[in-house]
Amino acid sequence: MGHRTTATGAQAPAAASATGVAPRTAGHSKKAHQTPKGTSSAGSRASGSGHAERVFLVQTAFAELGGSAHGPGEIAEFTGLDDSVVYRILQSGIYQRIFERVDRGLYRLRTSAAQLAFTALDHRLDGGISQTVLRDLRRATDGGLAFLYMVAPFSGAQRQCVDMAVGDSDLAELGMTPRDVLSVTRSLRTGASGRTILAYLPEVLQQRVLAEPVPDQAGPGVYRDNEALLDSLAEVRDLGYALGYEECMAGWNSCAAPIIWDGSIMGAVLLLKLKSVMPAAPEGVIEATKEAAAELSRYGAARPDADQD
The missing domain is CATH 1.10.10.10 (Winged helix-like DNA-binding domain superfamily/Winged helix DNA-binding domain)
Structure with a gap:
């Protein structure tokens, strides 16, 4: 494709x-x-x-x-x-x-x-932390659209957008409808953030996702061949972030990095920019996305008490 x-x-x-x-x-x-x-x-x-x-x-x-x-x-x-x-x-x-x-x-x-699990998560993150991190990412990438995707609570093989920093942008400007959000972007086989999450899930869940059809609304850059998709997951695990070129929708490129708490994948930070503005992700965008994900990983990870040996 x-x-x-x-x-x-x-x-x-x-x-x-x-x-x-x-x-x-x-x-x-x-x-x-x-x-x-x-x-x-x-x-x-x-x-x-x-x-x-x-x-x-x-x-x-x-x-x-x-x-x-x-x-x-x-x-x-x-x-x-x-x-x-x-x-x-x-x-x-x-x-x-x-x-x-x-x-x-x-x-x-x-x-x-x-x-x-919900009780454990309730004590991990302040409600405003993710918004602060995403806004910082947006500023660091000269107005990139920043999203926070997490593993969906009703399925271990889907994702859900839970926060974003997009300025005055809306779904219409992104060329997407609410229906697109519920179909294309929830699939873990589409998009840099989807593949980033998928790369760290257990093999049994990966196989479930590979058995799913590619969403009809996916972009021209989506992986349709499962072997190529698996190869991309190995790269994500080895190298720590993913670059996507028109995977979810035409005209938009992206960068994503994993959020990992206590050794388990919880979600991914996604940075999205127009292809005309970002034909290839520069090092600054990659590093800023990785740092945003690392910061949210640090906030969510368990820490021993100060007085604990």
């Missing part, structure tokens, strides 16, 4: 790499343990010698395995725990409103898990 989208920048966080779970000790199960296909949070764990650690392993397995529901055997194989241990944790979690049984032998996390 003639796109020239590239991605360059800083080294990707180690947390985005796929890693394994320590194997179970001999005699704990009849099954041979297989290295899990989970991502960042599955790595560098002990085999679960304490009950609390086993519980956390089971909870995390649901997120890393993907899919809607899983059985005790599948979770046991992934975590390296004994089947009977996993079953007892699941049964106890039902009464504690952490898990729910959705079919015979299948379980999933309850929506109460999302409430825990």
Whole structure:
């Protein structure tokens, strides 16, 4: 389609790499343990010698395995725990409103898990911080349009624009309608910000996005070939930011950088300019976008208390 989208920048966080779970000790199960296909949070764990650690392993397995529901055997194989241990944790979690049984032998996390996440996020960011960062980015890029995209709360494989600094511009000036915002820009396979978020998501979610059709309203520079799209994701992880050329809409080029909290991708900062003004992103635009994303990453990351050892 003639796109020239590239991605360059800083080294990707180690947390985005796929890693394994320590194997179970001999005699704990009849099954041979297989290295899990989970991502960042599955790595560098002990085999679960304490009950609390086993519980956390089971909870995390649901997120890393993907899919809607899983059985005790599948979770046991992934975590390296004994089947009977996993079953007892699941049964106890039902009464504690952490898990729910959705079919015979299948379980999933309850929506109460999302409430825990919202509570954690409530203490991280002041409401005005993102607007300040985006306005600074707009000034640093000579009037570029700055957007904050976050992983959508109702789907781990979509994005949502939650803040912007665009001056007096409106959707009509961008050549977009509200319907476009809900179709083109929510897809993670379109645009520099979409691909930036997609690059750090677990493989199971990446495959879900690759199975989706390209939005009809996407720009001429959108990636239509999945192999080329995957190659671009590798560049984002290796180099830390993405450049988009008319991916979401004709006539507009962009630069995006990831927002990562505690090793998990949360969103991306996007800088958008007319192709006639920015046929290629200069170093100043790239660095300003990266710094804006890094600042929002610092605000959202967990920090130890000052008196903590």
